[in-house]
Amino acid sequence: MTYGGPNQPRPTRNQRRDAAREKARALREQQKKRERRNKVLLQGGIIVAVVVVAALVVTLIMQSVKPAGPGPKNMASDGIVLTAGEDGGVGYVETPAIPAGEKPTPSEPDTSGDIANIVMYIDxxxxxxxxxxxxxxxTIRTMVEEGAATVEVHPIAMLNNKSAGTQYSLRAANAAGCVAEYDPTSFLDFNEALFADQPEELSTGLTNDQLKQRAKDAGVGSLGEIESCIDDVRFKGWVNDATTRAMTEQLPNSDENLSGTPTVLVNGLPYQGSISDPDEFRSFVQQAAAASYSEQLPTESPAPTETPAG
Incomplete structure (x- = not known):
């Protein structure tokens, strides 16, 4: 309500009182609107804070159930050691994960008798x-199951740039690490599945879904954890570190350096024969094991000779 103009009479006391009341009412309405707005903003801020805290709690929980180190369990040497299982199948040597920032621990070769310790670096x-x-x-599976050999498999990613940008070598090695972590008794089965109908170099390789299907077809257990591990590429850092170590450092328990893939050692000796002749490889394994066993045998001292009486 406004007053003014030369021809308008001066407002009366009641009119001035009503105008003041109207102005006060408008100010109160403005204040209420401001308070409602602030309340909404405050509630929204509380909701956002609750969401942030909940997300932080979920993150901490997820981190608490992740592996203890950058690498998978049962691959403390950067490889998994497979042995004869108690049920006649394939077992494994249980080890903790490589702690963050630490280096792998070389496995201890089995020196009991004429056993062959086969170590393979593969892509x-x-x-x-x-x-x-x-x-x-x-041949390798039979030797392991019969207790004639152990096999230590080191998955690496030397050919990571040979898969049309999909980093297949790394993702496949990571998948192998996932199986070693969650179902190590199925590692050899999964290893064989990855080489069945193997993708060609310069192709895109297998997708993550196809890797998960290979695990399923191989009968791998703990499939939910393994599928999540494959999708997350959980052991990516470990695969890169293990590959660098294999390519730049002397191979453990051997005088050899990595010469490419496959690099196969038997009791520390490099296999340099045909990669497609199982008889030649079997013969090499047997010879290497026999040679190691001979070195373990005590050397017989010659019998003392009697000195003739003078």
Missing amino acids: YLCPYCGQFEQANAD
Whole structure:
């Protein structure tokens, strides 16, 4: 309500009182609106804070159930050691994960009798690894199951730039690490599945869904954890570190350096024969094991000779 103008009479006391009341009412309405707005903002801020805290709690919980180190369990040497299982199948040597910032611990070779310790450095995209696997997988499995050999498998990613940008070598090695972490007794089965119908170099390799299907087809257990591990590429850092170590450092328990993939050592000796001849490889394994066993045998001292009486 306004008053003014030369021809308008001066407002009366009642009119001035009503105008003041109207102005006060408008100010009160403005104040109420301001208070309601502030209340909404405050409630919204509280909701946002609660959401942030909840997300932080979930993150901490998820971190608490993740592996203890950058690498998977049962691969403390950067490889998994497979042995004869108690049920006649394939067992494994249980080890903790490599702690964050630490280096791997070389495995202790089995020196009991004429056993062969086979160590393999492989890339799941490497065609020569595929040929070696197709030729010798049955021989190696039989030797392990019968207790004649142990096999230590080191998945690395030397050919990571040979898969049209999908980093298949790294993702496949990570998947192998996931199986070692959650179902190590199925590692050899999954290893064989990755080489069955192996992708070619310069192809895109297998997708994560196809890797998960290979695990399923191989009968791998704990499939939910493994599928999540594959999707997260949980052991990416470990695969990169293990690959660098293999390519730049002397191989453990050997005088050798990595010469490519596959690099296969038997009791520390490099196999340099045909990768597609199982008889030649079997013969090399037997010879290497026999030679190691001979070195363990005590040397007989010659019998003392009697000095003739003078």
